[in-house]
Amino acid sequence: MVQQLIKEQWEFFDLRDTSQDCKFYGDIRVSHERMEKFFLPNMEPILFPPTIKDKNAFRRFSKIINQKGCLQSKYLETDFILVSFDIFVCPYNIGIMNMRINLPDHMSYNDVLHFIDLFRQLDKPHDIVIRLNEKEYSETKGIIFNEYCPWLEDHLSKKEHTTYFGSLPFFIEERMQVYYYLAFEKNTLLDEISLYRAALIKGYDREGHPYAGAKSEAYIHRFCDQHVYDRWGDSSYYIISNYAFVCLSNECEEKSKFIAERMYGENFYTNILFFFNRLLLLELSYENSQLRVDDKKGSIEKLIIRITNFSAQFYQPEVHSRIFGKEIYLKMKDIFHMDELYNHVNRTLGNLYKNHEKLTGKRHEYLLTFLTTYTVISGIYGMNLVIEQDWKGNINWSQAASYSFFEYIALFVALSGIALGGVLGIVTVYKWMKEKIKSKND
Template sequence: MEDNQSTLIRGVCQFVFPISLIGFNHEELSFNLEKEGFKFFSLKNSDHESEFYGTRTNVPHSDNEHYFLPYIENILFQDSFHAFSLNRFSKMISNQCTLITPVHTIPFSILSIDLIICPFNIGLITVRTELPANIPYLVALDFMNHFRVLAPKITDQKGTILTYNEKTFSEMKKFILDELCPGIIPYLNDDERNTTNGSLPYFVDERMFVSGYLLQPNSTTIDEYQLFKVSHLNSYDDSGNEYISASNPDYISEHIKNHSYDRWAPNTYYVTSDHTFTCVSKDEKNSKQLLNNMYGPHYYNLLLHLFYKIVLLKLSYDYSKLDIDRKEQKIEDLIRSITNFSAKFIFFEISSRTEGQEISNCLKQTFKIEPLFDEVKNTLNRLYQNQERLIDKRKNQLLLILTIYTVISGIYGMNLVVEDWKGNIDWSKLLQYSVFEYISLFIAISGITVGFLLGLIALYKMAKEYYFKEKKNN
């Protein structure tokens, strides 16, 4: 097993916090973010190559160019805010902090923060951190495991405290929202069931996703136990003893086989799981490029697949809340959302490079993108069936109403009072009508009104369809 005294040459962690945004004013949000010091991230701005990654790191934008296929570049890299793209806003922080876990006091630096405004009212907040040199490997995992907890719910998550600018925080969610990006709070969606502060009810259990880069000395041996600990962020138990959440060597080997990318073994491994996407390396010679990749192409690769997973879960969740028999408009909206997502956003080939394709496949497998997408496609088929059923039901009801009006007003009603409507109408005759004549008058007038309203509804739907078509084309 891995020696718990091994140390890191460099440890970098990016924590991704998914949030739910209200369904409007995204451009207003982007304007307010820029007033608070956030900058729209653009590959054309060379200053952004070094501004958000600390003083020792420069991430060339050329690493991102031509890494993704053109239709993916349109989603990830726009030069200004675009409603159908992942719009990244970044802000440099460069502050020292301390995280106090039940067994360690860990100093670290917050380098910067990203806020990515995505389509479908999704947001992604990334907190970019760096650990001090020569920190023990397991202490780094302890930091990753505890910092990612947004709101402690269970016993082994409680007791963690963060100090920042002489302030103390017991919840990472409050620290991120209240301290690092308070301007986002008015735009968070708190209307979802069982949610607070913009959380997503269908995604993760109040913990952030971790993207890490852990560089060790060349003399280190990277074994399966070490990689398994990274995959599950295992470090120490409450008593301060080294901890691993499995003891069966065969199980550990099988897990690592399914959750690691070992193209550059034994010097470098990429570990993917529901908790983390981390590069574990002892390749000091190529360490600069490895870190650049984690800040650049691999970071965007991860964001894209997190976005895929969140939207697919959101669409399934929205379907579960539908009242199929009553919410026809919501059915149409959900059909439109699924169709839009399938046509414009989700692609299973995203990179032109072999490395990008293989890491993308690892993320797809870990996040279960294809099964989720198949489920959403089945949902779309069910929605179409339900919509057809509702349309048929509505047509039958409309036909019944029109038949009744036609029979009664044509055969019965019009024959009674139609003579009184010719020429100049003598309204005084209304006072002399019998009960049956009043009934026929009501039926005739209500029939005209119903026809007029049906015409207005048809015109409204035509105008609405035209509006969405024009908006889509723009």
């Protein structure tokens, strides 16, 4: 995948390269120095690896697009600019793609939400047309796999999952998470219904009327109380939901530009880290649900190793050095119940491993009883019924026709014992070599 990205002239993101701080964001400049200071030292090599060879880090590759497009639907027609693409090649065979889009100034709030709701759906949501590079698409997935990343599908997992419509089993639906910032005119009222609609991306209904999807003011208030970070009062709000990470602000132009820079920089990487953690936990939970007590021990041990490495490297209690980052990250964990999900994966896998050990122990007991019995019988016959004249030097197999019943037993025990010992020896060596190779790969 990395070699493919280099071949396609995607640029590796290097925090030490300050020329990149205004390269992929339109007219926004992102301070690399501020991003570095925002995260704790143990997270810097994971989020900002200095080399593309570091497989245990988030290797980001970006490409400038700056392509003007148009989205047309029943109730909306608007231009947009596809500014750039990011692809993160992450550990655990996970990839994250980001499409960075700018919308025209002075669009109505309802139009913005409706555009986001339509564009984020990978499969055809309604009768929409997206015009880009003199081509027309009816779904966003076509832009990704046909227009800009036709080679991407060759690098995706081909595992068969027993779910409907081809969805991955650990995704709720085939829609993109939306990470966006909206700057309103100064002193614009941002009430709870606006915050609620921004979090759940509610634009127009099927009749073309603005809607929220909820009527109860008490419910909307409770939702906002849980999902909205309102440290800056009625001027800037950060909202976190299952579908979006949002910032709405009515600050002056200078402060608004600073918020936009932070959204493109520090907050963006916070969201990427959280998105990775959540995605991996959901995947581990799914893999855990597919295991059974009678599965091979290696499968369970491999999953335990993955969870242990994940918790040691990525799932840290704190990843930020600033109060704002710490509070946002803790709010994310609380809203999505990350600790509960992590503890559930750990607990159920631990119980599965204990039950598997018990089952394996019983199998070993049966094998030991069988071998003990076999050893006793072979020892008795070996001491008392050794057919030395027939087995010494050149074996005289013709004498076997005149053996007594117990001599036949002695012959069978001897030959089968040699065969059993050889098979057990070969199996032991094979398992030992297999575990050494697996340990090295892990």
